[in-house]
Amino acid sequence: MAPCTDDQIAELSLNKGGMTLIDADGAKRLYEAMGPAREISGGSAANTLAGLAALGAQCAFIGQVADDQFGQVFAHDIRAGGIDFDTPARGAEPPTAQCLIFVTPDAQRTMNTFLGASQFLPAAALDETAIAAARVLYLEGYLWDPEEPRAAMRRAIEAARAAGREVAFTLSEVFVIDRHGDDFRAMVDEGLIDILFANHTELAALTGENDLEAGIAALAGKVPTLVVTCSADGAVAVRRGERAKTAAEPTTVVDTTGAGDLFAAGFLYGHVNGEPLERCLRRGAICAAEIISHYGARPEADLKALMAEKLG
Numbered sequence: 001m002a003p004c005t006d007d008q009i010a011e012l013s014l015n016k017g018g019m020t021l022i023d024a025d026g027a028k029r030l031y032e033a034m035g036p037a038r039e040i041s042g043g044s045a046a047n048t049l050a051g052l053a054a055l056g057a058q059c060a061f062i063g064q065v066a067d068d069q070f071g072q073v074f075a076h077d078i079r080a081g082g083i084d085f086d087t088p089a090r091g092a093e094p095p096t097a098q099c100l101i102f103v104t105p106d107a108q109r110t111m112n113t114f115l116g117a118s119q120f121l122p123a124a125a126l127d128e129t130a131i132a133a134a135r136v137l138y139l140e141g142y143l144w145d146p147e148e149p150r151a152a153m154r155r156a157i158e159a160a161r162a163a164g165r166e167v168a169f170t171l172s173e174v175f176v177i178d179r180h181g182d183d184f185r186a187m188v189d190e191g192l193i194d195i196l197f198a199n200h201t202e203l204a205a206l207t208g209e210n211d212l213e214a215g216i217a218a219l220a221g222k223v224p225t226l227v228v229t230c231s232a233d234g235a236v237a238v239r240r241g242e243r244a245k246t247a248a249e250p251t252t253v254v255d256t257t258g259a260g261d262l263f264a265a266g267f268l269y270g271h272v273n274g275e276p277l278e279r280c281l282r283r284g285a286i287c288a289a290e291i292i293s294h295y296g297a298r299p300e301a302d303l304k305a306l307m308a309e310k311l312g
Helices: 006-011 024-032 042-056 069-080 115-121 128-133 149-161 174-189 198-205 214-221 259-272 278-293 305-311
Strands: 019-021 098-103 110-115 135-141 166-169 195-199 225-229 234-237 242-246
Touching: 019 174, 019 259, 024 098, 024 128, 042 069, 042 135, 042 166, 042 259, 042 278, 042 305, 069 166, 115 149, 128 149, 135 149, 135 259, 149 166, 166 259, 174 198, 195 198, 195 259, 198 214, 214 234, 225 259, 225 278, 234 278, 234 305, 242 278, 259 278
Parallel strands: 019 110, 135 166, 166 195, 195 225
Antiparallel strands: 098 110, 225 234, 234 242
């Protein structure tokens, strides 16, 4: 990731504020166009687990990297954070996934993702024992696009539900909903999702309702827990008829990368510990504020200390 100007976003024809899938040649072209950059481990679900582990939760990650330098760095970083990661690496080709992130002066992140090895995660790589032991199975929408990880996630949902575990799903990005919204709506209708995370634009894309309240009303009776983030306007959640909201936590915004990932981490930590809905939202807001106060989508502050300071 690297800072850039709005003019550079225009020159490179990037989708400002969004996430675009690119191929290996596109990744090479954009990397060459970047200014001085920082290489930081990421991945949406991996970022959420990094936040959960920093808060004290026991976590395991299932995901695919290649046997290359980026894959080794990713594996080191996630394990160093106290997260179990035992998925075998693929060969060296295709390489480990990369997301090239351009950050404009308004702190907005523009993501360009080469899925690389991650799009070949097979169902055979699932640790169904870990899934059955977990309180919550957390899935990211980004990897619903490629066939193999989509099949793996469907199998993971089956394993979690067979064990009586909760399934949490994040919609990830509007373009994912544009391509796979029918799948997501079917999973909601079939009762396969217990906790659904969306931002306000994703909620509109999924429900067809541009009005926030109408969108919430369209889904709140279909999922046990619905969590909707609204950027600077905070977040709202509905859990089995109970509704709560929270304001955004004050902070200096440097880079919005990972805000939704870390919000999910804080919320889920509160949820699995049986905390009131409003406190779960506050935890999410505190984690999101920490992550957008610096570059990258992995926590740098002591999240436990931050929670003690903010929540008492």
